[in-house]
Amino acid sequence: MGRLKPWLRRCEWLWRSSRIHDEIAEEFQFHLDQRTEANIRSGMPPDAARRDALRRFGPLLQITEQGYDVRGAGGLDALIADLRYATRLLVKNGGLTSIAMVTLALGIGASTAMFSVTHAVLLRPLPYNDPTRLVVIGGDMRMRHNFDEPLSYENYADLREGTRDVFDDMTAVVTTRNIFARGDGTPEQLKRAFVPANFFRLLGARIVGGRDFGDADGQPALLRDSAATPNQPQLPLVSIISYEYWQRRFGGSPTVFGHPLQYGANSTLIVGALAPEFELVFRDSADVERSCDIFTAMRVNYDSRHRSGFYVVDDKLKWTGLRAIARLKPGVSLERAEQSAGRVAAEVRRDFPVYGGGGFYYHLEPMHQHLVAEVRPAVRAFMGAVVFLLLIACANVANFLLVHTSLRERELAVRGALGATRARLIRQVLVEALLVAAGGTLLGIALASAGIRGLVGMMPPHVPRLDTIALDPAVLLFSIAAGLAAAAGFGIVPAWRASHPDLMLTLHGSGRTRGLGEGSLRNGVAVAEVALSFVLLIGSGLMMRSFIALQHIKLGFDPHHVLTFQVLPGMLESTSETRATRIREIQTALRQVSDVEQITAAALVPLDGGYGTIPWGQEAAIVDRSRYQAADSLSVLPGYFETMRTPLLAGRTFTEADNTPDRNLVIVDQVLAAKAFPQESAVGQRILISIRPVKPEWVEIIGVVAHQRATSIAESGNPQIYFTDGFLGHGSTSRWMLRTAVDPATVAPSVRAAIRNLDSNLLVNNMAPMTRLVERAQAGTRFSLLLLGTFATTATILASVGLYGVLAALVRQRTPEIGVRLALGALPPNIFALVVGQGLRLSTIGIGLGVIAAVGLTRVIASMLVGVQPTDPLTFGGIVVGFFIIAAVACWIPARRASGLDPLVALRDE
């Protein structure tokens, strides 16, 4: 019974409200009957008598006939009535309603999709313990304009010692790739990280099998005065494997722990396995592999007194390439940590001229900020674009509701007169807005889930954590909030107007009179729409110019008809002779493949990453080491420039005879040549470089080639120096490039077969046509262009619909006035000009505001632009003109209708 009671009460409410409605109906019915009777008595025929009685009631009766409870009860039943009534009205107004909903759906869909991206990329916390306290540390050489480079072991170790006051602890990581054997013995390339023993403890990673590293795992493998040969570590290297590799390779068996894993001539002891999905999340340019299969503890030998140190990587000793991660002590600010690190850097600069001259500083950045720094401007710009689009969509719907409401102002006024309270009327209009918003939101969510799939497909590969982008609950919440905000936002104004106190004026008037506020309100909305979409158009115009500029940049090589791939040896080739032989064998094997015209190899492929700088200098650098400058270096096989079609500007290219360690010959690009020898030819000159161990050496420039856009298409990058593979002791060139007579993809299978026939232990990797690398390098700009372009187009369409709506409403409002003007002798062209003039006036204000806003806002996307200034006058000018044309078209139809009005009809309209 207790549960039944509320239900009964609800039934009573419903019944009561319908009784109120019935009472009014009955009262009116009584009145109608009395009037009809009286009319008949005075001699009217019954039909006419009844019609006259109905006519006298006018709109009052229509409203009660629509079944609306005019006096308004409270509670649930009233809300249901509101909903039912609003639905009926909106359905009746089907065309306008669906435009409003689709508009909103576009806005909400786009913003939800973009918010999903932002959430995954910018907002989601790092997958580590207490990630806000994590700081990533690199090194700057400010004098050489090198920033956030990896640290040497010495600089890492000294920083760790010197900053114990601000950091709980510090660790580091460097990743590489090694070839391991699969279960069946065939080779497989694994991603591998070398880390100090405290790595997983500092990040808070979970070990699910075996054990974590202990401090003993990081103890020096080689003692300074050890009699053992330095190539033979005395203690085994200890490794923890990823959950995925554990499952894939060992079926998740715990028996693997404590057993050595062989790779080439080396082995490592597996002691544990990580929890699933452990990732190293660094930004792309940090050159850290994201998901490593195997993590090996560095055995570190460092003596801070002599500042000589190294860590052991297989049978080699390494001393550089580290990314440091530190955990701030609770309550310590980044500024304090920077001061502390600054003191260590000052000591390093003081004690070591190479760092003093280079302007060495530690580069501290919160880990999350470090991760997203490269994409933040783009994501922010897109978020901005989306907010604009959402605003425009809301403005359009607000306009729709303003028109929708003003058409029923009379009806609302009558309802107010019949006793509906102001709150009641506001609620009624809000319910309508809410219905439109709900429909738009639902549609928008559907659009968003389709849009996210599209976005992820189009995204450039360097966006962090791309794979985690999905329509998740937080995003869903956002879109619902956006929908509600939109409803409240654009519902409140019409609702307020509907409840305006001078309702009786409207009731007495013709239903066309406007409060002073409305015209200017609607104009304001239109101006805002024009301004917002103008800013978006400018943004996409700039991106378009960038994209065109990108297409026209001289790459310094011809990417067409070039197949690139990597050939890795199954085992490390031990001597330079065997490595040289191996390369010749591969060359010979590739020459047998049909349709291959030219063959070459280099250490790296342009636009595929991995470039590092070496110092170069002239006489002055011998005494003053700060005079060294940075250049990208690349070792190549003879024939490289011919195959890549990199233009030779002076001198000659490498020959087979140059391809030995004892010929100190280099080829430089035009940038370096101009820097080093601005007045004379660089050919035959000597420069000082430091690439081979021990000390800098003089090399002779034999040729000057065009600059290659090797690290990025958009930026010209460092000057370039080329050596022969032989100069570096053979075997450094594993990236092959074939110029083919046909589509390079068709040659790929026979290339694989040729390498397999040569030696089945050779691993062929990263096979791709060169053009794909170029496309990938353009992907960021292409993506930005596509996105901003879509937003701008949508926004412009919406804005012109908005402009059209405002002018159409204006013409409808001023129809009587236009009639008077026509009657007084105005010609249709005058009327046409009147309406178009009004539209263009609004557009001019909007565009003016848009220009101001765009000048301020395009700075946000400055880092995404190529070869064009954020305030490019051509873009601004072109879009201003273009927008006026669009605005003129939007004004055309209402203006035509206005000028085509028959004065008599227009006058009678009142």
Place this chain on the structure above:
Amino acid sequence: MSRDTLDLPQGTLDMLVLKALSLGAMHGYGIGQRIQQLADGMLRVEEGTLYPALYRLERRGWIESEWGLSDNNRRARFYTLTRVGRRQLEVEASDWARLTLAIRKVMHAS
């Protein structure tokens, strides 16, 4: 709009309704008829404004309503003047008298 009946000046309908009801309880139709008769047919009250006025006055507490039986024995809603309404009528009547006096003085000035 024909010339033989007049539109009511703004705000006078409320006063007329109160006056009509001061003569006794009446239903909506009757109120309209009563005003028309008292004005010798020179005024006509539109239903579209009469009922809003009735609901407005009721909300202000100047009149109240109750279902009863009409002359021809049908159910009809009867309105009666409240005490507050009666006072309101006095106020409005004296205001109106002063207003018309003032206007007449202006119009008859020579």
